[in-house]
Amino acid sequence: MKPILSPDATLTKDGFAVIDARGHRCPVPTLRLRRQMARTDNQTGVILWANDPMAQIDVPHFCNQNKYLLLSTEVVDEAWVFTIARTGR
8 A cells, every 4th residue: 555645745733743644654653753743833633544454553662662642542444543742842
């Protein structure tokens, strides 16, 4: 499956940057999340779409290691949707 958006395309939804990493295997979704979090300020979060099963392990671990808040994890259309925010540090 090919990604729906190009790698650097970032949409926004309610103040959250949206990353579509569907069709990519780990660690690519987490690397894209890392890159986007480095670009965002404390007021912006990220919504990450991924369909690699390892993302359900890698993304929470990444958030824990970097002190980001994993606000929600949902399954939508056979993909995981992670909502991540900064802790305000």
